Amino acid sequence: MPYVNIKITREGATVEQKELLIAGVTNLLKDVLGKNPATTVVVIDEVDTDNWGIGGERVTVRRERGQ
Amino acid sequence: MPYVNIKITREGATVEQKELLIAGVTNLLKDVLGKNPATTVVVIDEVDTDNWGIGGERVTVRRERGQ
Amino acid sequence: MPYVNIKITREGATVEQKELLIAGVTNLLKDVLGKNPATTVVVIDEVDTDNWGIGGERVTVRRERGQ
Amino acid sequence: MPYVNIKITREGATVEQKELLIAGVTNLLKDVLGKNPATTVVVIDEVDTDNWGIGGERVTVRRERGQ
Amino acid sequence: MPYVNIKITREGATVEQKELLIAGVTNLLKDVLGKNPATTVVVIDEVDTDNWGIGGERVTVRRERGQ
Amino acid sequence: MPYVNIKITREGATVEQKELLIAGVTNLLKDVLGKNPATTVVVIDEVDTDNWGIGGERVTVRRERGQ
Numbered sequence: 455m456p457y458v459n460i461k462i463t464r465e466g467a468t469v470e471q472k473e474l475l476i477a478g479v480t481n482l483l484k485d486v487l488g489k490n491p492a493t494t495v496v497v498i499d500e501v502d503t504d505n506w507g508i509g510g511e512r513v514t515v516r517r518e519r520g521q
Numbered sequence: 522m523p524y525v526n527i528k529i530t531r532e533g534a535t536v537e538q539k540e541l542l543i544a545g546v547t548n549l550l551k552d553v554l555g556k557n558p559a560t561t562v563v564v565i566d567e568v569d570t571d572n573w574g575i576g577g578e579r580v581t582v583r584r585e586r587g588q
Numbered sequence: 589m590p591y592v593n594i595k596i597t598r599e600g601a602t603v604e605q606k607e608l609l610i611a612g613v614t615n616l617l618k619d620v621l622g623k624n625p626a627t628t629v630v631v632i633d634e635v636d637t638d639n640w641g642i643g644g645e646r647v648t649v650r651r652e653r654g655q
Numbered sequence: 656m657p658y659v660n661i662k663i664t665r666e667g668a669t670v671e672q673k674e675l676l677i678a679g680v681t682n683l684l685k686d687v688l689g690k691n692p693a694t695t696v697v698v699i700d701e702v703d704t705d706n707w708g709i710g711g712e713r714v715t716v717r718r719e720r721g722q
Numbered sequence: 723m724p725y726v727n728i729k730i731t732r733e734g735a736t737v738e739q740k741e742l743l744i745a746g747v748t749n750l751l752k753d754v755l756g757k758n759p760a761t762t763v764v765v766i767d768e769v770d771t772d773n774w775g776i777g778g779e780r781v782t783v784r785r786e787r788g789q
Numbered sequence: 790m791p792y793v794n795i796k797i798t799r800e801g802a803t804v805e806q807k808e809l810l811i812a813g814v815t816n817l818l819k820d821v822l823g824k825n826p827a828t829t830v831v832v833i834d835e836v837d838t839d840n841w842g843i844g845g846e847r848v849t850v851r852r853e854r855g856q
Contacts, residue, residue: 455629455730455731455774455776455781456728456729456730457591457629457631457728457729458726458727458728458729459726459727459729460724460725460726460751461698461724461725461726461727462723462724462751462755462757463723467755469571469579469581471754471755472571472572472574472579473578473579474750474754475574475750475751475754475755476574476577476578476579477574477577477578478746478750478754479574479747479750480574480576480577481577482742482743482746482747482750483728483730483743486739486742486743486746487730487735487739487743489730491576491577492575492576493575493576493627493776494574494575494576494577495573495574495575495589495591495629496573496574496575497528497568497572497573497574497591498568498572498573498574499568499572500572501698501699501700504670504673505673505698505699505700505701506696506697506698506699506723507673507676507677507678507680507681507695507696507697507698507699508693508694508695508696508697508723508761509681509692509693509694509695510677510678510681510682510692510695511674511677511678512670512673512674512677513723514670522596522597522640522642522647522830523594523595523596524594524595524792524830524832525592525593525594525595526592526593526595527590527591527592527617528590528591528592528593529589529590529617529621529623530589534621536705536713536715538620538621539705539706539708539713540712540713541616541620542616542617542620542621542708543708543711543712543713544708544711544712545612545616545620546613546616546708547708547710547711548711549608549609549612549613549616550594550596550609553605553608553609553612554596554601554605554609556596558710558711559709559710560642560709560710560828561708561709561710561711562707562708562709562790562792562830563707563708563709564662564702564706564707564708564792565702565706565707565708566702566706567706573589575589575627580589595832603772603780603782606772606773606775606780607779607780609775610775610778610779610780611775611778611779613775614775614777614778615778625777625778626776626777627776627777628775628776628777628778629774629775629776630774630775630776631729631769631773631774631775632769632773632774632775633769633773634773635832635833635834638804638807639807639832639833639834639835640830640831640832640833641807641810641811641812641814641815641829641830641831641832641833642827642828642829642830642831643815643826643827643828643829644811644812644815644816644826644829645808645811645812646804646807646808646811648804656763656797656798656841656843656848657795657796657797658725658763658765658795658796659793659794659795659796660793660794660796661791661792661793661818662791662792662793662794663790663791663818663822663824664790668822672821672822675817675821676817676818676821676822679817679821680814680817683809683810683813683814683817684795684797684810687806687809687810687813688797688802688806688810690797694761694843696723696725696763698725707790709790709828714790737839737847737849740839740840740842740847741846741847743842744842744845744846744847745842745845745846747842748842748844748845749845759844759845760843760844761843761844762842762843762844762845763841763842763843764841764842764843765796765836765840765841765842766836766840766841766842767836767840768840
């Protein structure tokens with residue numbers, strides 16, 4: 455029954471990577487807390503780098519500097 | 522003043538259906554808790570089926586199996 | 589499979605009122621979008637009135653003015 | 656280390672406006688609570704006006720009325 | 723820089739279990755997407771079973787039936 | 790109409806500090822995007838340091854090290 459929301463910048467995550475995230479988080483909740491995978495929900499949000507800020511600036515700017 | 526966030530998979534919800542969700546949730550909060558509709562906010566997020574996991578797999582995979 | 593998050597101020601919602609919210613939202617999603625109630629998740633967050641702002645001020649202050 | 660999520664309707668916010676929001680919120684948390692800007696995260700979600708409801712109706716409808 | 727929110731029912735998760743969730747999710751994001759653990763944020767919300775609904779009813783009711 | 794959610798660790802934020810956050814964010818959205826303060830909602834979540842992870846560990850552990 456857990457609900458997990460993963461927010462990452464939109465920078466080309468593949469379907470295979472999303473599958474690994476979904477399966478990995480679901481297994482983690484089963485292993486650590488005994489949660490039933492059948493009702494574990496995982497939602498991945500991909501956010502434009504212009505809309506994600508850290509250190510007071512857009513991620514786009516950091517990427518342009520190579521960070 | 523309530524804030525309601527509805528997350529559904531992006532599978533063709535129409536404008537009319539969204540109106541019914543917005544009006545329905547707003548009325549529910551008025552009827553049950555006496556909340557003022559004028560300041561009740563409802564935000565609907567439509568999530569790609571590749572980005573929504575349940576049972577450890579993507580919804581896309583479940584849809585392909587007819588689930 | 590929908591996920592709904594309802595945020596309200598913590599002002600004494602009863603268990604019966606929470607049941608009505610959970611059942612009401614679940615039915616609404618079934619009626620409007622055909623969503624399966626068995627996997628519809630509703631999470632209610634009750635937020636202290638000091639931690640909820642509208643119009644630039646805490647709800648606590650509005651309540652003291654009778655709003 | 657704070658995490659701030661700003662949800663607004665998608666109505667043409669520019670990159671410069673997003674920069675002002677990110678910098679402004681980050682500075683506010685530093686000034687008020689002494690939070691370290693280096694680990695302050697700000698995520699801006701832009702929501703279609705058909706998916707945002709207030710007063711029981713879509714924002715799109717309000718905009719058509721000039722509100 | 724990812725942000726992960728894990729919502730579970732409040733049913734006695736220990737500090738050690740929370741550590742395993744935080745470390746596990748952080749490692750998963752590093753392994754799958756190469757994300758930097760230093761800026762990966764994980765927030766765990768524990769929700770009262772009266773405030774969590776699935777199948778149109780409170781989790782409290784399900785627990786009383788042994789589910 | 791914006792909705793802003795501020796998540797911070799629960800480490801003694803005062804009512805006055807919460808007021809400054811609420812007023813500050815509301816003014817920022819008015820100044821940058823022309824948003825109406827009357828319908829701007831700000832919700833502050835205070836999260837236990839055991840439930841907040843960064844760098845793969847609980848904030849509690851970092852605080853014990855003086856970070």
